Amino acid sequence: MKKIIAKYRKRDFKLTPQRLAILKYLDGNTSHPTADDIFTNIKKAYPTVSFATVYNTLQALKEKGEILEVTIDYEKRHYDPNTAPHHHIICTECNKISDVFKDYSDSLMLPNEILKEFKTIGNHIDFYGICKECQKERGD
Amino acid sequence: MKKIIAKYRKRDFKLTPQRLAILKYLDGNTSHPTADDIFTNIKKAYPTVSFATVYNTLQALKEKGEILEVTIDYEKRHYDPNTAPHHHIICTECNKISDVFKDYSDSLMLPNEILKEFKTIGNHIDFYGICKECQKERGD
């Protein structure tokens, strides 16, 4: 946590107690929480925290490149403090999201007719599957 | 249109005038319309059509595998009558969506640690870029 404080002090980002709680919750978190997950957790220590604060903080962190917004779940956004390039796989039964650390960038050349029409910026791969727990439940 | 009618008559899908109008609008349409785009268009001929009808019809067509739901735009769903496997690229300025016809499936092997945890179902690649018109506007 001391590292976190030192890091943000310099960066035009006021360290309020609410923000520190959010940063602490996200630090090393691989569960891909939603804004609501974060809100619910922070509320334990700060019962009057508002959604606006959670969303504002996530927005600010996103703009600073400190977290990634994960859009694999079309119902709600998830957040990931791991900003290294990676992909995700989601369980279509329980919506659990896991990280996929593999670089596919060499394989994703666009066809020429697209390259003629678009200046490309990037891409995004999402995988779908059924996780072990859900396979068990379904008796697969 | 005669083909369309013949096709659906057999398939437990009542052909109401509203549904025919939606099918006609979607047939060969490569603009990736949203539910609202479809609603607005159908309204010209059927001023009392409701959103529920549009959404119900899209849902039914999706379940029959007659259209694809396109999720590249996180703000709203788009629909594509082309059900052949393909990908999309979206202009990050104007949100125009184009089709990418290229098969990348051989390149997208998942790492072993994921294969151990998930029975895989499929994947999805989205591309981001800036289209020609928007490049001009920005003076790129």
Add this chain to the structure above:
DNA sequence: TATCAAATAAGAATAATTCTAAATTAGATA
């Protein structure tokens, strides 16, 4: 310690989508 721009809280607003319930209708059948 005073200052003030930035952040917070509470709740209203927004927008896409889904739901509800009553009225209508496509298409099968007599």
Add this chain to the structure above:
DNA sequence: TATCTAATTTAGAATTATTCTTATTTGATA
């Protein structure tokens, strides 16, 4: 062709994630 019924339509309310508003509070600098 007329009747019947389950499926469909409609209008509008409800839902849900997210954004916005405004008055109040506060972190960090001078």
